[in-house]
Amino acid sequence: MKIYLDHAATTYVREEVLKTMLPYFSEIYGNPHSLHNEGKKALIALDKAREGVAEIFNCRESEVIFTGGATEANNIVIFGVAKANIQKGKHIIISSIEHPSISEPCKELEREGWEITRLRVNEEGLIDLQQLENSIRPDTILVSIIHANNEIGTIQNLEKISEICQKKKVIFHSDACQSACSMSMDTKVLNLDLMTINGSKIYGPKGIGALYVKRGTKITKINYGGDQEANLRPGTQNIPAIVGLAKALEIAQKNREAENKRLLSLREKLIKGILEIKDSQLNGHKTERLPNNIHVSFKGINGQNLLLQLDQAGVYVSAGSACKMGSNEDSEVLKAIGLPKNLAQSSIRLSIGLRTTEKEIDYTIKVLSETITKLRENKFAKA
Numbered sequence: 211m212k213i214y215l216d217h218a219a220t221t222y223v224r225e226e227v228l229k230t231m232l233p234y235f236s237e238i239y240g241n242p243h244s245l246h247n248e249g250k251k252a253l254i255a256l257d258k259a260r261e262g263v264a265e266i267f268n269c270r271e272s273e274v275i276f277t278g279g280a281t282e283a284n285n286i287v288i289f290g291v292a293k294a295n296i297q298k299g300k301h302i303i304i305s306s307i308e309h310p311s312i313s314e315p316c317k318e319l320e321r322e323g324w325e326i327t328r329l330r331v332n333e334e335g336l337i338d339l340q341q342l343e344n345s346i347r348p349d350t351i352l353v354s355i356i357h358a359n360n361e362i363g364t365i366q367n368l369e370k371i372s373e374i375c376q377k378k379k380v381i382f383h384s385d386a387c388q389s390a391c392s393m394s395m396d397t398k399v400l401n402l403d404l405m406t407i408n409g410s411k412i413y414g415p416k417g418i419g420a421l422y423v424k425r426g427t428k429i430t431k432i433n434y435g436g437d438q439e440a441n442l443r444p445g446t447q448n449i450p451a452i453v454g455l456a457k458a459l460e461i462a463q464k465n466r467e468a469e470n471k472r473l474l475s476l477r478e479k480l481i482k483g484i485l486e487i488k489d490s491q492l493n494g495h496k497t498e499r500l501p502n503n504i505h506v507s508f509k510g511i512n513g514q515n516l517l518l519q520l521d522q523a524g525v526y527v528s529a530g531s532a533c534k535m536g537s538n539e540d541s542e543v544l545k546a547i548g549l550p551k552n553l554a555q556s557s558i559r560l561s562i563g564l565r566t567t568e569k570e571i572d573y574t575i576k577v578l579s580e581t582i583t584k585l586r587e588n589k590f591a592k593a
Contacts, residue, residue, distance in 0.1 A: 213570045217411075217502060218360055218388060219528055222415040224564075230457040231415065234450040238540055243438070243516050244584040249361040252449050259456035260369035266463050267405070267422050275421040275439045278450050280408035281311040282385045283421040286432055286442060287383050287404050288315040291352045292324065294430040295381075299349025300324045304362045305337050305366075306546040307359050307396045309385055313542070327463065329355075333496040335364030342371065346378040358389040361559060362494030363503025364555050365389065372401035383425060387411045387419075391462045392470050392501050403427045407459070410450065413564065414458030418451035469564070473501040476562055476571050480504055483575030487582055493549060493557065504560040507553040511585050516558060519581045525574055 220335075221571075234255060240248030242256045264271040277283040290301065304316055306328040318327045323396030329337045335354060353375050357367045363442045368384055374555070375382035383404035386395065390407040397405060405426060408419040412524055423429060423442070462469075481504055489509035508516065513529045520527055544554040560574070 211570070211573055212526070213566075213574060214526050215560040215562055215566070215574065216526050216528045218363075218500075218559060218561035220414045220416065221563060222565075224458060224461060226461060227414055227458045229292055231450045231515045233587075234453055238449070242449065243436070243446070250494045253289055254342055255453055256447055257447055258489055259452045262456040263420050266395050266459055268551060269351050269422060270425060272429070272440065272544045273359075273402060273423055275314045275423055275442050277419040277421055277439070278310075278448070279410075279419045280385065280406050281419075282443070283406040283408070283419040284309070285315050286421060287354065287406065287429070288312065288319065288352075289432040290429040290442070291381055291383075291404075291427075292319055292383050292505075293432065294428045295351040299347070299351050301327070301347055301350045302352045303327045303329065303342065304552050305329045305355050306329060306333055307335060307543045308354065308359075309357050309387075311361055312356070312385060328358060331364075331546050335359055335362050335543070335547050336495065336498070337371075337467060339370055339374065343374045346374070346380055350378070350380050353380055355382075355384055356388075357384045357386040357393070358500050358503075359494070359543060361541060362505045362547065363388075363499040363561075365500065366392070366404060367496045370469040375403075377400070386478065387429045388500060390459065392466055392473070393461065397422055397424070403417050404429070408465075411456060411457075412462045414457045415451045415552040417453040418448060420455060420459075434582075447588060450508055450538070453574075464557075470501045473562060473566075476566055476568065477501055477504060479568070480571050481506075482576065483571070487579050490582075491553070493544070493547065500561075502562045505557065506560070507549065508582055509553065509556060509558040511556045511557055511582055513557050516581065517554075519585065520558075520577065523577045523581065525577050528561070528566050529557065542587040 238251045240252040242253040260271045260274050263274045320326050329341055331337050355366055355371055374381050384401045384402055385406045387408050390414050403424045405422040410416040431442050433444055438444055485508050491507050493505040517529050540554050
């Protein structure tokens, strides 16, 4: 049996999405900015995809910008807002548990003389709203808070955050990649200025993202070339991927309530089974978390060893953010929630998805219990 429990890293492409994309590789292949008939066909597809995403975002079509993925979109946000608002100030606020595509650009800005405030989070991964309000200054130009954390799954209250940002008249952005399958992406309800999603977390293609930019938001391009995507993202649009992203988002949002109910049932069963294993603990918020996320630590176990043993048993999980795999550094997210080093290094993330079954959950619990017992009996495998 092979069980994929790493949907937070990436998802497969739905069959319906793939079917929608296929004609745009070899049948409708023109450049949407060409004036001939083949170009017009591609432009129609581009406009239709933008219209579909805008409907889900509850925004104007002109406020949807297609990018080469979430990392590019987040870089456009950080550097584009910084560049456009430098006369107002050089202060940005983020959380201490942001994805590397936010935290790393901010480190670069620090090297260039900017000041970055990183909001602390509690042991469940929630930011301190009072600290946020107190941290906003006259020279603050941007607040960027991840909607749902990619490691521990904790969901932030964007509505309350947006109230503070609006009151303080500061631009508010959220990386919503992990939440786009399970939560509403209505930008009027979330009440933010900028929002990022991508295809690879919603059963769409990789290498494609969408950035919501509220009309009037002061942001500028960081790359130069053509004037595509409202002059924010130059380069010929990837029509097959854009069409795929729009279709994947449409299906995910249409089915999210029923799928969330199913995932929650499986998640709770998996959590219950895991916590019956001696010296195990759940990390992140117990209820305000993604319906498919389970992040756990096992005392006395090396997480990498556990991951490798599970891989051999056909259970595919993660030790954290896929964007930081291969690094010897401890997870910044786990540091931020105050998890001791020994527990941080004994942690794994399991993220369930569309194809996950109850039978697979039962098998995973059984394999986890047996594997941890064997690792604890082997002194060479202990952390």
